Amino acid sequence: MILAKSLLKQMFCRIIPDLGQHPGKGKRSIMEFLADLGLFSGKVIILTLAIGIILVLFFGLLAKARHSKPLLTIENMNKRFEDMARALKNSILDGKTQKAEAKLAKKKEKADKKIVKERKRIYVLEFIGDVRAGHVENLREEVTAILTVGRAGQDEVVVVLESPGGMAHAYGLAAAQLMRVRQAGLQLTIAVDKVAASGGYMMACTADQILAAPFAIVGSIGVVAQVPNFHRLLKKHDVDYEEMTAGEFKRTITVFGEITEKGKRKFIDQLEETHALFKTFVKENRPKLVLEQVATGEYWFGRRALELNLVDQIISSDDYLFRNRNEADIYKVEMKVSKRWSEKLAENIASLVVGSYEKTWSKSQEQSFLS
Numbered sequence: 001m002i003l004a005k006s007l008l009k010q011m012f013c014r015i016i017p018d019l020g021q022h023p024g025k026g027k028r029s030i031m032e033f034l035a036d037l038g039l040f041s042g043k044v045i046i047l048t049l050a051i052g053i054i055l056v057l058f059f060g061l062l063a064k065a066r067h068s069k070p071l072l073t074i075e076n077m078n079k080r081f082e083d084m085a086r087a088l089k090n091s092i093l094d095g096k097t098q099k100a101e102a103k104l105a106k107k108k109e110k111a112d113k114k115i116v117k118e119r120k121r122i123y124v125l126e127f128i129g130d131v132r133a134g135h136v137e138n139l140r141e142e143v144t145a146i147l148t149v150g151r152a153g154q155d156e157v158v159v160v161l162e163s164p165g166g167m168a169h170a171y172g173l174a175a176a177q178l179m180r181v182r183q184a185g186l187q188l189t190i191a192v193d194k195v196a197a198s199g200g201y202m203m204a205c206t207a208d209q210i211l212a213a214p215f216a217i218v219g220s221i222g223v224v225a226q227v228p229n230f231h232r233l234l235k236k237h238d239v240d241y242e243e244m245t246a247g248e249f250k251r252t253i254t255v256f257g258e259i260t261e262k263g264k265r266k267f268i269d270q271l272e273e274t275h276a277l278f279k280t281f282v283k284e285n286r287p288k289l290v291l292e293q294v295a296t297g298e299y300w301f302g303r304r305a306l307e308l309n310l311v312d313q314i315i316s317s318d319d320y321l322f323r324n325r326n327e328a329d330i331y332k333v334e335m336k337v338s339k340r341w342s343e344k345l346a347e348n349i350a351s352l353v354v355g356s357y358e359k360t361w362s363k364s365q366e367q368s369f370l371s
Contacts, residue, residue, distance in 0.1 A: 070138075070335050072145055077124065077321065077330040120328040121155045124321065129163025129200055133170035138335040140177050146333060152185025156328070159207075160191045160317045165198025165220060168274055174199075175281075178206045191317035192216045197299050201310070202278065205285040211320055212302040212311040219310055221282055222297025223275045225267070231258045286310075 123146045127135050146157060159178065165171065181188045190196070190207035197220035204210050204218070212218055234241055234256060241256045252263040252270070279295045288309045305311045321330055 070141060070337050072141070073334050073336055075332040075334075077332055078325055081322070081325050118154075121151070122321070122324060122328045122330045123150070123155065123157045124330060124332040125157065125159045126332075126334065127159055127161050127163065127174070127203070129161075129166065129171070129174070129203075131166035133163070133166055133174045133199065136170060136174045136177065139174060141335045142333050143177050143180055145335075146186075147180065147184050150181075150184060150186045156187040156189060157181045158189045158191060158317070158321065159203075160193065161196050161200060161204055162192070162194050163197070163200030163203070164195050164217075165200050165202075168199065168202075168223070168278070171199030171202050175203045175206050178203055182206065182208065189320075191320060192218060192302075192311070193317055198222065202281065205282050209313065210311040211313050211315050211317065212305060213316045214302045214314055216302045216305075217299050218302065218305040219294060219299040219308075220297060221278060221291075221295040223271050223278065224297075225271055227253050228255060229253070229259055230256055 125139065125142050125146075127139055129135060143157075150157070163171075178188060178190075188207045189209050189211060190204040191211040192200075192204060193213045193216060195217040196204045196212075197217055201219060201221060210218075231241070243251060243254065243257050245251050249263075249266050251257065252267040253259055275295075279291050282295070283289060283291055286309065290308075294308055294310060300308060300310065302311065302314055306314055324330065
């Protein structure tokens with residue numbers, strides 16, 4: 001506040017003499033003053049927001065130190081379809097037709113209530129995979145929740161899967177979670193709209209049936225490892241690097257150590273062993289596959305994948321669920337981590353800062369163009 005008052009006083013002292021000595025320049029001086037005042041105010045606002053963001057992020061990190069409580073959310077997708085249909089009908093039909101439609105809907109609802117029959121339930125999960133299969137923690141909780149109410153031989157679990165693959169052990173755990181569904185007697189369907197490759201296909205092959213969109217990427221049954229090595233660079237600059245190990249193959253290929261032929265051969269053997277385990281896992285779950293054709297590390301688009309028995313049907317997840325809406329009760333199940341107030345506040349402030357910056361930049365561009 002003291003700094004702001006001092007700056008304002010200096011600006012007023014500079015303008016007032018100008019007004020007295022050069023009356024004709026009074027308007028110009030006022031405009032300059034207002035421009036300086038606006039610039040100064042903008043700087044103060046930005047500085048204040050920056051300090052606020054830093055403080056909020058700091059307290060947000062402190063809050064994250066305590067585990068947030070996960071929250072299981074359930075969405076009735078049948079109701080979503082009905083609400084969409086109702087909204088569209090209300091927009092395109094006249095009042096008389098709407099009343100007739102409403103009467104028919106009520107009659108159908110009464111008739112359905114008289115029929116005592118337990119409908120099939122479809123539980124929908126989403127898995128968006130990264131290199132570490134980070135969503136696996138949520139997946140295990142979602143699967144556990146479904147298994148507490150799922151009816152063997154009657155209900156179905158549909159997993160909308162999207163993953164280019166990643167760490168073998170992480171995706172092995174994710175695949176194990178899906179196998180729990182089949183072991184409990186529930187039908188497991190994997191729907192691939194975009195990509196299920198490598199570790200993603202390791203998960204997909206556990207299903208009773210795999211659905212794929214026409215141009216979904218499927219396959220890549222292979223193993224890859226990339227390790228940069230800086231040993232020669234360190235040696236060139238006379239930098240010593242020592243790594244102490246116990247066990248002949250505790251380390252084979254490292255970032256800074258020298259790559260030996262023996263270590264390289266062992267590393268490749270480990271990759272081949274992982275690939276062999278991957279192929280065995282796929283063959284056990286998809287016995288109709290001809291491994292010599294598909295276990296080359298290549299990937300294929302949906303229609304070609306169908307020809308190779310990598311998938312069972314060409315259809316998107318949206319179409320599959322929509323077609324089943326009249327025969328089954330469809331529920332989307334998702335495990336979410338509730339955000340604390342500090343995290344929400346940080347997101348809102350960040351959004352405000354970005355929005356203010358974009359607005360200011362847009363105005364400055366307009367003024368520059370007009371001038």
